[in-house]
Amino acid sequence: MFRMLKIAAAAATLMALATGAQAQGTGLTREQALAALQASLDFAKRDQSDISLVVVNREGQPVLYARGNYAAPHNLGLAQRKAYTANRFKMPSLEFETKSLADPALKEQREADAVIPLGGGVPIMVGNEVIGAVGVSGTKGGQPGDEACARAGAEAAAKMVTRLQARN
DSSP states (O other): OHHHHHHHHHHHHHHHHHHTOOOTTSSOOHHHHHHHHHHHHHHHHTTTOOOEEEEEETTSOEEEEEOOTTOOTTHHHHHHHHHHHHHHHTSOHHHHHHHHHHOHHHHHHTTSTTOOOSSOEEEEEETTEEEEEEEEEOOTTHHHHHHHHHHHHHHHHHHHHHHHHHHO
16 A cells, blocks of 8 residues: 555656646745645555545645545545635635535535535645645545545645745
8 A cells, every 4th residue: 555655656746747837926836735745645544545636726726636546536626626625715625614504605605616515625824824725535534534634735735835934
């Protein structure tokens, strides 16, 4: 299982490098997205989950895709929508799921393109600023497990940004 995760991480690295994933002004580099991937893979390794993951920048555009070796076909799409939702609403997608049921203004947003009210998306926060988000699908813990896995990734990316800011 660990070998498969390493292969997935290597494939995602190559994909990110090959596509030139960093756009100017997004606030999120491919290295930070790779840190999120590695932290999420490390988290998923604990219960031998084969996750799919997407990292988006502050505009909601994908920076990195990683599909689990044996992941269900729909997991990558779910991961992207979870990341987009967390980024767009500046809150974890599981929190959006709950809040959007009670708030009429948010309830209408549940039907917007690319939005999904399911747990597994977490914004990457640096201070009070959202610089992107991580979406995960496919943990053995369901939506709460996906959310915890995405949180590990988002925190790793945020820590990398904070360390770089401290050096400058």
